[in-house]
Each structure stands twice: as structure tokens, then as C-alpha cells.
Amino acid sequence: MGRTKRKRSRRFPAESIVNNDQSIIKLQKWMVRNGWKNEQKLILKSFPGTGRGLSSNHTIQPNDVLITIPFELMITYGTLKDDLLGILSPGTKLTVHELLSLFLVYEFNKKETSPWKYYIDSLPLETPHLPWYNSTNELHALGKKMHDTFMNSFEKVRASVRRKVIDHIGFNENIYKWAYVMVNTRAVYVDPNLVGRGKCLLDEPCLALCPFLDMFNHHFSASTEATLKNEDGRLVYQLKTLSAFKKYSQIFISYGSHNNIKLLMEYGFFIPKNIYDVIKFTFSEVLAVIDMDLSQAKYRYICDHLFTDDLYVSLDGLSYNLRAVLFVGLCGDERNFNSVIFSDTYPEQFISKLPKFINILLDYKSNIFQDQYNELKCTKAKESELVEQFLLYRITFLSDIKNKFVVDICR
Numbered sequence: 001m002g003r004t005k006r007k008r009s010r011r012f013p014a015e016s017i018v019n020n021d022q023s024i025i026k027l028q029k030w031m032v033r034n035g036w037k038n039e040q041k042l043i044l045k046s047f048p049g050t051g052r053g054l055s056s057n058h059t060i061q062p063n064d065v066l067i068t069i070p071f072e073l074m075i076t077y078g079t080l081k082d083d084l085l086g087i088l089s090p091g092t093k094l095t096v097h098e099l100l101s102l103f104l105v106y107e108f109n110k111k112e113t114s115p116w117k118y119y120i121d122s123l124p125l126e127t128p129h130l131p132w133y134n135s136t137n138e139l140h141a142l143g144k145k146m147h148d149t150f151m152n153s154f155e156k157v158r159a160s161v162r163r164k165v166i167d168h169i170g171f172n173e174n175i176y177k178w179a180y181v182m183v184n185t186r187a188v189y190v191d192p193n194l195v196g197r198g199k200c201l202l203d204e205p206c207l208a209l210c211p212f213l214d215m216f217n218h219h220f221s222a223s224t225e226a227t228l229k230n231e232d233g234r235l236v237y238q239l240k241t242l243s244a245f246k247k248y249s250q251i252f253i254s255y256g257s258h259n260n261i262k263l264l265m266e267y268g269f270f271i272p273k274n275i276y277d278v279i280k281f282t283f284s285e286v287l288a289v290i291d292m293d294l295s296q297a298k299y300r301y302i303c304d305h306l307f308t309d310d311l312y313v314s315l316d317g318l319s320y321n322l323r324a325v326l327f328v329g330l331c332g333d334e335r336n337f338n339s340v341i342f343s344d345t346y347p348e349q350f351i352s353k354l355p356k357f358i359n360i361l362l363d364y365k366s367n368i369f370q371d372q373y374n375e376l377k378c379t380k381a382k383e384s385e386l387v388e389q390f391l392l393y394r395i396t397f398l399s400d401i402k403n404k405f406v407v408d409i410c411r
């Protein structure tokens with residue numbers, strides 16, 4: 001933890017005000033000219049541990065509106081269709097994520113002449129490091145899938161842009177990756193019915209980029225409500241907090257009930273003690289590690305009832321399915337499986353056996369994480385630092401579960 005803390009503080013040194021940066025002053029002036037009011041007096045700062053984020057110089061109460069953005073300041077499918085149609089080959093169909101990413105590339109390349117210049121200038125130039133490439137076993141399958149999805153998207157979009165404009169708009173893998181990640185990490189959900197459809201759209205136009213609102217960082221304890229509504233005759237996107245924040249402290253919002261693997265792979269960060277964190281096992285891992293008496297009939301029972309997925313342990317205990325698999329594997333009588341599992345009334349004899357087996361499962365994972373950490377450490381690759389920190393955190397998390405588990409995991 002000490003090591004993690006040192007590294008994090010090096011990445012985002014001390015708290016400082018970013019609100020006076022020229023790019024942010026110009027962004028805010030442009031937004032005010034277009035009808036935005038900074039009612040909560042939000043201030044952009046750089047916070048240790050999270051980087052740029054928002055605070056206010058007054059206390060925020062639950063149910064306070066954090067920010068209201070005029071709809072015209074948002075980049076939706078409606079904003080970009082006229083502009084982009086011209087550079088796409090006839091008959092092209094792309095997802096809204098791809099169209100918004102292409103729009104960012106297109107506007108980025110226009111530099112001073114882009115009407116969205118102030119927004120583009122407020123985006124981080126550096127793509128957050130998402131460990132799609134150098135992922136460890138635990139992250140490997142997901143990382144590969146995300147990387148493949150990105151590469152397919154890149155190839156598809158490249159093939160959709162008219163050949164003669166490809167170089168003209170500066171389209172290449174690097175800039176597309178930046179734009180693709182910007183959309184993935186910053187876009188908000190909007191009701192597609194308010195945006196309007198179009199013939200080059202492959203899915204629903206439910207994503208939008210939202211200037212300045214996209215400066216809020218995420219925390220699992222924060223709770224927010226977003227609405228697109230009519231206010232004084234104009235459409236606005238409003239974010240309300242259900243959490244309280246002290247003045248000057250960072251105001252967090254929620255990007256969803258995400259566990260740390262999702263946060264790491266999609267957003268490039270993780271939060272120690274994230275309440276949504278779990279240690280997952282595949283069915284084959286459980287079979288390989290726990291010595292169970294699994295007849296063909298029991299095996300079929302587990303598969304038929306789809307208990308093979310969602311096998312995990314967390315600070316709240318065992319997942320429903322892991323409990324069921326262990327019960328079937330460790331207890332004898334097939335006649336009472338349904339009544340015990342579906343009523344969640346496990347016999348005391350089974351409950352008392354669980355700590356031993358859970359310890360075996362957690363020890364198995366802990367060794368894997370430790371080996372992966374040692375392996376990564378040897379590579380000394382700069383880009384593995386985040387995954388190294390993540391693995392160290394996972395080892396600590398495992399031992400926290402073990403400590404808690406002995407006391408009340410089998411409630």
C-alpha cells in the first residue's frame with residue numbers, strides 16, 4: 001500500500017487549481033456565451049490520486065443539482081450528421097461510438113477553425129493507459145477482447161472514410177485510439193428518441209459528449225441522477241447528486257456499479273476497497289482446486305441450472321452460484337438440491353465446512369496474482385506499472401476477504 005501510494009502521488013503530485021488554465025477559461029467562456037451558468041461555482045483542480053476533477057467552494061447537499069448543460073453544447077448524433085456524411089463512403093453504417101470518435105478526429109484536425117475547438121482543447125491529450133495489451137492472465141481474455149473490438153472498429157471506420165480524405169483529416173490508428181477512448185471514458189447516455197435517427201447509424205444514438213460535465217471523476221460511494229429535460233423552453237442535461245460533499249473537497253459522480261476490473265480496463269484506474277470488487281473463479285478453476293465428489297448427475301445438475309457462471313467471493317461472502325456449486329459438489333443427497341439452493345437454507349454441517357474451501361480457493365488465486373506480479377516486475381516495462389499496482393492491491397484485497405471470511409463469510 002505504501003508503495004502504491006508513493007507511485008500514485010508521483011503521478012498526480014499535489015492538489016492544484018486547473019481552472020485558471022487558458023484552455024479551461026476559454027472553455028467556460030464559450031459555454032457561458034452559449035447559455036451555460038456555473039451555478040454551483042464548480043472549480044477544476046488536480047487532485048492527488050485522481051488527477052483533474054471538480055470541487056466547489058461551498059458545501060454540496062444531497063439532491064443538489066451539480067451542473068446543467070444546454071443541449072446545444074452537447075455532441076450528439078444530431079450534431080455530427082451533416083458534417084460527417086460528406087466524408088463517409090455511400091452506404092456506410094457505423095455505431096454511434098464510432099461516429100463520435102470519428103467526429104473528434106475530424107474536429108481535432110481542423111484545429112483553430114473547429115467550432116468545437118474549446119471543447120477539444122479541454123480533453124486530455126494523452127490517452128489514459130488502458131491495459132488491453134500487457135494484461136495478465138486474469139485480465140487477458142477481457143483485454144484481448146477489448147483490443148480486438150478496437151482494432152475491428154478502427155479497420156471498419158478506416159474503410160468507411162472516403163479514400164481521398166483519409167490523410168486530409170489525419171486519420172490513423174493512434175488518433176483514432178485517442179478519440180475512441182475519449183468517447184468510451186467520457187460520453188454520457190442520452191435518450192435516443194430525443195436525438196433523431198439517421199441512415200449511417202448502426203445502433204441507437206444514445207451517447208453524447210458533454211463539455212465540462214465530463215470533468216467529474218468516479219467514486220463507488222457517489223450516487224447521481226441524470227435527466228434530459230425541458231427548462232424554460234430549452235432542452236438541458238442535468239446532473240443531480242444524491243451524495244453530500246464538503247466544500248473544496250472533490251465532487252465525485254457514479255459511472256455505474258463497476259468493479260475494479262471494469263474500471264481498470266475501460267477507464268484506466270481502480271479504487272482500493274471498491275465495494276463492487278470480487279474475486280472471480282471459472283468453473284474449471286473450482287473443479288481443479290477443490291476436491292469434490294462430482295458424479296455425472298451432479299455435473300449435469302450444475303450445468304443445467306447455469307451455476308457455472310458468476311462464481312466469485314467478495315467482502316459480502318460467496319456468490320449465489322459458487323455456494324450452489326460447492327453444495328452440490330461437497331454434499332451428498334441429490335434429492336434436496338433444489339429445495340436447499342433455491343430457498344438459500346444451507347444445512348449447518350455444510351456452512352461449517354465452507355471456510356476451509358474458501359481459503360483453498362483464495363490461496364490459489366493469491367499465488368497466481370503473486371506469480372503474475374513477479375513476472376511483470378521482471379519486465380520492468382513502464383506501461384505495466386498500473387497492472388502491477390492492481391495485482392498488489394488484489395493480493396491485499398484477497399487477504400482482507402480471508403480475514404473477514406473467518407468471521408462472517410458464511411452467514
Ligand SMILES: C[S@@+](CC[C@H](N)C(=O)[O-])C[C@H]1O[C@@H](n2cnc3c(N)ncnc32)[C@H](O)[C@@H]1O
Nearest residue numbers: 049050052128185186214215216217218267269
Ligand atoms: C470522465 S473523465 C473524468 C475527468 C478526467 N479526470 C480528466 O482529467 O479529464 C474519466 C477519466 O478520469 C479518470 N478518472 C475518473 N475517476 C477516477 C478516479 N476515481 N481515480 C483516478 N482516475 C479517475 C480516468 O482516467 C477516466 O478515464
